[in-house]
Amino acid sequence: MRAVVQRGYGGPERLSVEQRPAPIPGRGQVRVRVEAVSPDSGTLHILTGEPRVLRPFVGQRTPRQPVIGLAFAGVVEQLGDGVDEWAIGDRVTGAAPAAFAELVVARADRVARIPDGVSSGDAATLPVSASTALQAVRDAARIEAGQRVLVIGAGGGVGSFLVQLAALRGAHVTAVVSAAKSPLARELGAERTIDYRATPDPVQWGAHDVVIDTADGRPLSVLRRALTPSGTLVIVGADGAGGPLLDGLERQLLATVLNPWVRHRLTSVVQRENAPDLRVLLDEMEGGRLRAPIDRVLTLEDAPEALRLQAERAVAGKLVLTV
Template identity: 60%
Template sequence: MTATDTMRAIVQHGYGGTEVLSFADVAVPSPGPKQVLVNVHAVSPDSGTVHLMTGRPSLVRPFMGWRTPRQPVIGLAFAGVVTAVGSAVESVRVGDRVAGSAPAAFADFVVADPAKIAVVPAAVSMVDAATVPISAGTALQAVRDVARIQAGQRVLVIGAGGGVGSFLTQLAILEGASVTGVASAAKAAFVTSLGAERVIDYRESSEPAEWGEFDVIIDTADGRPLHVLRRALAERGALVIVGADGAGGPVLDGVDRQLRAALLSPWVKHRLVGVVQRERGSDVAVLLDHLAAGRLSAAVGEVVPFDAARESIHRLQQRSIPGKAVIELRAEESQR
């Protein structure tokens, strides 16, 4: 299946900043009967990568490992070429270009569940495809399944310059909504390029009540209390909380806002709900089709080689990258 028994990987040996990450040679995994082996060409870190690196919120540690992760190889979102398939797999074949999510993806090879991957159209590069499985998948589920955005609605995307936010902005516009983005001044032009009608610099205008009135607010990065964000909602508006960024302390670290939203929603006029991302190959397929048709942009802020991965993840942690960061393990010659 492979020319060698070992492969390059990014491994994590504790919790903290990027100093806990290192490069190592590890064993190439073998797929089971219901799995596939993928030769990884590109991967894309996201806020979940940072959360797992730092070990926050700490409520995840019983599942990951208290002092060091049980699975040392990091990452989820990848794009690559299938090199082996299990005996029970019929949906993909050796040689297929695929994108999806799987544990331990930031390595030369990854074992994946066919239900969590999709075939990449010829018109879509591996770099662009790698951005889709987690960040765009989360955005699609937030827009379509949770917020249920409709044409004509006024939508506010907080964190519109980030990985998930860049897809939220575009997908809401595809549904016919008018979108206002909240981002730093450094990312204002980027957010405008995604189609946002207005961009609010959160440092210049810090009071949501001054931002206008919106039918839907999707918050990916703010951390403000729910009652403060509700000041910008219309009478029957919806507030959607994405991710665990916030000021909930080391144990909950933002998850508390999702819990509070679920508890408060039945008692107030607004609909308050959190998004729990589900890894589904069917969603990846929808998004890849949007990319192939030109309806959606991968909004890649930077592409770095494998040996520069730690620096890129650090910039992601600092939120200095507009849109998505991609780490390229194998260049696609046909697209150079």
């Protein structure tokens, strides 16, 4: 099979499309013929090996799994032992290691059926970015109708889903984005946009019941200036300004430590893979309430370019690679 192979940690120059042995599904697994994949920040962390705290899990000097990628959509073509909930030919989406390939093996209980009205390309955007956004909006922020919600990094992969999901809950959403990505944020449901370059001080952003930060990297004390006295600050993912060991995870840990001692509620999200959340998102997409904010569609051979664009934050929403 063709697969995107990573040779050591670093940038997109470490990637190439090569022939690899086809994976064999084990007990409780399915093999999926991949139709589309989508890069995300988790894939970037695996590519760079940063923050360093991840390396005991993925490989100290070089990745233990040479094929990169997480989010995929495709068709089940082989069942492992003990799998009876899926059949050959079922269309599914999910996240699994080594997804950027013609074939991927995934846990049967962590994939979800793609409805007939949803394309594989759209479905591939959901397993990491949209799942993270759902968990941030529903579980961490606990957004309710009528609340004022500020999404920082609203033009990115997670941020573009945050705007939609917060608006679906009846929130009044303000998006902090670059001027170039402001039209997308408004299309997705933001009532107001703020160009973070033209207006860099959070004090000028107004007071919000919830602030969700996916990209800012500034200290928690600075971001809290955009909150009401009883507001909630949610830090999403491991991106941000921090040391080489923890990088953006430093702010997540700090939020946990400080939360009992400050008037604001401070919390964080690192995405948890689960099929029930995927089914919620697919239902919303099938019903036309949730959109896959796809910037452009590339091919598997374009994976190095896709990861370069992702690293440079030159993507409005999501990229999709067809396989």
